[in-house]
Amino acid sequence: MDGKGLSVHLILTVDYELFGNGLGCIDRCVIDPAERMMGIVQECLAPLTFIVEATEFIAMEAGGESVDGVRRQLALAVAQGHDTQLHVHPQWEQAARLSDGAWHVDDHRWRMGDLPFEDTLRLLRTGKEWLEAVVNAADYRVTTFRAGGWCIQPSGAAVQALLKLGFRVDSTVAPGFRNAARGEWSDFRSVPRRPYWNVDGDVCREASSGLWEVPIVTGRIAAWRHLRAVKSSRTSGDGGFACGCEGNYLGPDGGWGM
Numbered sequence: 699m700d701g702k703g704l705s706v707h708l709i710l711t712v713d714y715e716l717f718g719n720g721l722g723c724i725d726r727c728v729i730d731p732a733e734r735m736m737g738i739v740q741e742c743l744a745p746l747t748f749i750v751e752a753t754e755f756i757a758m759e760a761g762g763e764s765v766d767g768v769r770r771q772l773a774l775a776v777a778q779g780h781d782t783q784l785h786v787h788p789q790w791e792q793a794a795r796l797s798d799g800a801w802h803v804d805d806h807r808w809r810m811g812d813l814p815f816e817d818t819l820r821l822l823r824t825g826k827e828w829l830e831a832v833v834n835a836a837d838y839r840v841t842t843f844r845a846g847g848w849c850i851q852p853s854g855a856a857v858q859a860l861l862k863l864g865f866r867v868d869s870t871v872a873p874g875f876r877n878a879a880r881g882e883w884s885d886f887r888s889v890p891r892r893p894y895w896n897v898d899g900d901v902c903r904e905a906s907s908g909l910w911e912v913p914i915v916t917g918r919i920a921a922w923r924h925l926r927a928v929k930s931s932r933t934s935g936d937g938g939f940a941c942g943c944e945g946n947y948l949g950p951d952g953g954w955g956m
């Protein structure tokens with residue numbers, strides 16, 4: 699908005715993944731909804747930033763599942779003016795395909811914040827290289843990251859690994875949000891009251907230089923209103939998921955594995 703000194707800059711980000719335990723179909727839970735979203739924003743010429751869970755697509759390809767549709771869609775999206783950046787759920791590294799077709803992921807590695815520096819560095823490097831190869835455009839680089847399940851804390855190792863690999867931005871912090879479950883925790887109740895800030899270790903504390911933390915927009919709503927919205931979406935149509943998607947958000951402690 700212009701004219702009265704107020705300017706609003708929105709970055710529309712969409713996590714691009716089979717969420718939670720990996721149940722669900724890539725076409726119906728990922729590719730079709732992404733196509734629909736790109737159609738919607740086209741009307742107002744707004745670009746989307748897909749935050750791509752590279753680790754799971756790498757694991758799926760290693761397990762013999764084709765993700766060619768994902769590869770095609772991401773390359774085309776960038777060619778059309780959208781962006782793709784990196785999202786990592788560590789539990790997908792070394793995921794195994796079970797005889798019934800489902801994926802077995804390692805819930806003990808749900809939280810990136812619990813991993814040693816070397817593991818974090820490897821996951822980020824592998825994901826960044828995969829995504830840059832998929833998009834394969836001369837001026838394209840992966841510079842932005844969002845941790846799976848928002849589980850980046852304690853964030854010292856992740857921030858150092860991101861800096862080492864040339865990342866510029868982390869976008870994991872959701873101001874005001876807290877998940878107290880032991881295997882999925884994150885705590886963003888105390889963060890700078892700013893639209894973005896520098897971090898060099900703790901993503902919730904402003905530093906004089908380092909990565910940019912660009913938080914996810916959140917709003918405070920009453921618990922009953924939230925529960926009512928969740929209940930109504932789960933009990934209607936496709937249960938709050940995209941049409942035909944049968945995904946599952948559940949994390950190791952029963953929470954939502956975003």
Ligand SMILES: [Zn+2]
Nearest residue numbers: 713846847956
């Ligand atoms: Zn995710």
